Amino acid sequence: xxxxxxxxxxxxxxxxxxxxxxxxxxxxxxxxxxxxxxxxxxxxxxxxxxxxxxxxxxxxxxxxxxxxxxxxxxxxxxxxxxxxxxxxxxxxxxxxxxxxxxxxxxxxxxxxxxxxxxxxxxxxxxxxxxxxxxxxxxxxxxxxxxxxxxxxxxxxxxxxxxxxxxxxxxxxxxxxxxxxxxxxxxxxxxxxxxxxxxxxxxxxxxxxxxxxxxxxxxxxxxxxxxxxxxxxxxxxxxxxxxxxxxxxxxxxxxxxxxxxxxxxxxxxxxxxxxxxxxxxxxxxxxxxxxxxxxxxxxxxxxxxxxxxxxxxxxxxxxxxxxxxxxxxxxx
Amino acid sequence: xxxxxxxxxxxxxxxxxxxxxxxxxxxxxxxxxxxxxxxxxxxxxxxxxxxxxxxxxxxxxxxxxxxxxxxxxxxxxxxxxxxxxxxxxxxxxxxxxxxxxxxxxxxxxxxxxxxxxxxxxxxxxxxxxxxxxxxxxxxxxxxxxxxxxxxxxxxxxxxxxxxxxxxxxxxxxxxxxxxxxxxxxxxxxxxxxxxxxxxxxxxxxxxxxxxxxxxxxxxxxxxxxxxxxxxxxxxxxxxxxxxxxxxxxxxxxxxxxxxxxxxxxxxxxxxxxxxxxxxxxxxxxxxxxxxxxxxxxxxxxxxxxxxxxxxxxxxxxxxxxxxxxxxxxxx
Numbered sequence: 001x002x003x004x005x006x007x008x009x010x011x012x013x014x015x016x017x018x019x020x021x022x023x024x025x026x027x028x029x030x031x032x033x034x035x036x037x038x039x040x041x042x043x044x045x046x047x048x049x050x051x052x053x054x055x056x057x058x059x060x061x062x063x064x065x066x067x068x069x070x071x072x073x074x075x076x077x078x079x080x081x082x083x084x085x086x087x088x089x090x091x092x093x094x095x096x097x098x099x100x101x102x103x104x105x106x107x108x109x110x111x112x113x114x115x116x117x118x119x120x121x122x123x124x125x126x127x128x129x130x131x132x133x134x135x136x137x138x139x140x141x142x143x144x145x146x147x148x149x150x151x152x153x154x155x156x157x158x159x160x161x162x163x164x165x166x167x168x169x170x171x172x173x174x175x176x177x178x179x180x181x182x183x184x185x186x187x188x189x190x191x192x193x194x195x196x197x198x199x200x201x202x203x204x205x206x207x208x209x210x211x212x213x214x215x216x217x218x219x220x221x222x223x224x225x226x227x228x229x230x231x232x233x234x235x236x237x238x239x240x241x242x243x244x245x246x247x248x249x250x251x252x253x254x255x256x257x258x259x260x261x262x263x264x265x266x267x268x269x270x271x272x273x274x275x276x277x278x279x280x281x282x283x284x285x286x287x288x289x290x291x292x293x294x295x296x297x298x299x300x301x302x303x304x305x306x307x308x309x310x311x312x313x314x315x316x317x318x319x320x321x322x323x324x325x326x327x328x329x330x331x
Numbered sequence: 332x333x334x335x336x337x338x339x340x341x342x343x344x345x346x347x348x349x350x351x352x353x354x355x356x357x358x359x360x361x362x363x364x365x366x367x368x369x370x371x372x373x374x375x376x377x378x379x380x381x382x383x384x385x386x387x388x389x390x391x392x393x394x395x396x397x398x399x400x401x402x403x404x405x406x407x408x409x410x411x412x413x414x415x416x417x418x419x420x421x422x423x424x425x426x427x428x429x430x431x432x433x434x435x436x437x438x439x440x441x442x443x444x445x446x447x448x449x450x451x452x453x454x455x456x457x458x459x460x461x462x463x464x465x466x467x468x469x470x471x472x473x474x475x476x477x478x479x480x481x482x483x484x485x486x487x488x489x490x491x492x493x494x495x496x497x498x499x500x501x502x503x504x505x506x507x508x509x510x511x512x513x514x515x516x517x518x519x520x521x522x523x524x525x526x527x528x529x530x531x532x533x534x535x536x537x538x539x540x541x542x543x544x545x546x547x548x549x550x551x552x553x554x555x556x557x558x559x560x561x562x563x564x565x566x567x568x569x570x571x572x573x574x575x576x577x578x579x580x581x582x583x584x585x586x587x588x589x590x591x592x593x594x595x596x597x598x599x600x601x602x603x604x605x606x607x608x609x610x611x612x613x614x615x616x617x618x619x620x621x622x623x624x625x626x627x628x629x630x631x632x633x634x635x636x637x638x639x640x641x642x643x644x645x646x647x648x649x650x651x652x653x654x655x656x657x658x659x660x661x662x
Contacts, residue, residue, distance in 0.1 A: 042423065042497050042498055043419040044419045044425070044488065045388070046423065047385055049380075050383065052383065053377055054385045056376050056429065056470065058471055060433035062435055065475060092375045144393050144396060145396055146393040146396060152481075154389060154485040155375075156387065
């Protein structure tokens with residue numbers, strides 16, 4: 001098939017107007033390659049790491065399940081796809097260095113949207129590189145036709161000679177601490193869903209989350225006992241850490257309500273606390289430390305207790321709030 | 332949502348009857364973990380490699396574009412998803428050691444199909460481990476709801492202190508050689524499409540391709556100048572190698588027609604050569620070597636000439652056959 005560079009019948013260039021090679025030529029040159037030894041273009045990429053191991057994680061984003069094209073631009077979606085995977089790498093105490101991207105693209109999708117997707121990914125990689133000091137790029141990918149937009153991003157990290165920090169390492173007596181924002185992304189999504197204007201600050205966190213990767217690396221350097229990404233809500237993810245570690249986390253939500261989250265809740269006439277306790281996708285980090293060793297960027301949010309009847313308590317009591325997000329059950 | 336372990340109204344357990352955690356519990360325990368230092372279960376996996384670098388490649392398979400559930404079992408599709416990525420790793424001269432899998436699964440899909448998918452992936456990992464001597468496993472993944480089955484597999488390889496073998500290294504005077512089968516997968520797919528029975532041998536290659544990974548490693552050890560996976564057909568992929576290397580490949584198809592391919596073509600009353608020259612997905616390897624250095628498993632299929640007007644010639648002439656597969660243009 002010959003690429004129809006002039007576009008389709010309405011003058012708009014769409015995915016179906018290009019063959020695979022031409023579509024890749026629109027996408028790949030927009031992406032940084034990081035420090036890849038063999039970059040995009042061969043059967044596979046070759047990526048250097050500081051020590052004899054690499055960190056790897058993958059996430060799938062499906063249109064109308066994880067994002068809506070009317071609520072986020074292509075660039076926003078590209079940014080978020082990179083950052084949510086980068087956060088999982090950071091959650092091991094590693095720095096993100098290389099990603100590969102699988103994308104399913106419907107034929108009627110505008111090629112300009114695909115370019116914007118690549119630009120957003122490139123911007124996110126640039127921000128990661130600035131934050132960590134380690135070059136981060138997109139070193140491979142695969143584009144396929146399909147009915148719905150699907151993005152499958154796999155991110156790779158360099159442990160820089162540190163030991164990985166697991167979610168299973170929390171010890172009784174530790175301070176539980178959090179870095180990053182809580183509830184802003186959920187409040188932003190709620191504002192978008194309600195069509196409510198004037199909350200650009202929280203909507204921006206929903207569209208372009210910024211995981212505090214430098215804080216995660218600092219946590220690893222500081223000897224954090226446990227570390228994880230908060231992507232499904234503080235209570236749900238806290239429960240996962242507690243179960244993995246065989247302990248109970250006693251959390252306190254006092255002081256965690258951001259005034260920007262409160263403003264959205266007030267305008268909507270709802271309780272903001274479920275966003276703080278159960279809202280995911282701010283992509284902050286939850287960690288536990290021996291008392292007195294919190295690095296910059298972390299604030300205490302609770303204590304580690306011996307395993308009790310509940311994995312997570314709020315101010316010593318069983319939580320009654322909605323506790324997080326399940327992608328299959330839908331809430 | 333409480334998992335309905337008893338199944339839905341018709342007594343069949345479907346994806347929508349389970350939440351994400353329950354679905355993962357059906358899938359993950361079936362998979363080998365290879366030599367992962369941190370396996371499935373944390374924010375990310377940690378995988379050791381022999382030297383300070385890793386090989387990475389990704390492929391997306393979309394239902395009704397890359398596979399049909401009526402032509403392949405879940406186990407077959409899992410096998411193929413692993414093997415086609417493993418072939419890309421082998422094509423760098425590396426051994427596949429770790430994969431991550433992103434899967435989009437419709438709610439009405441039977442959970443037994445998902446289990447079969449995992450079993451097929453596990454079988455493929457087992458076959459790779461036997462072939463290469465290096466443990467290969469599935470170290471991470473993400474399952475999501477969606478309308479169509481999509482599998483996004485990312486495979487990682489260990490170069491075992493060898494230099495990667497690129498597709499761009501072919502030199503004038505080299506012997507072009509191929510390892511593996513040619514046209515069997517395409518003949519098998521044609522037999523399935525036509526509903527033609529009695530061609531189990533070629534149908535099996537379509538459903539369960541076996542890339543000759545040990546031959547690819549032998550090629551790298553032997554100092555192959557160029558190496559790549561043949562996934563879109565000998566002429567199309569040969570053209571890619573030729574363009575990347577700045578040369579022309581003069582191929583000969585004489586002797587490449589497998590009697591099993593001939594049998595399907597005779598039954599269908601068609602010319603088998605387009606399957607041999609343009610059929611992909613046998614996942615053999617194309618390589619170039621200095622004359623006299625072919626390792627076991629490779630047979631000569633042509634010579635490297637100075638760059639001419641065409642990237643690929645067949646017996647010295649411009650090829651007239653259909654030359655391969657484009658996933659967006661559809662053929």
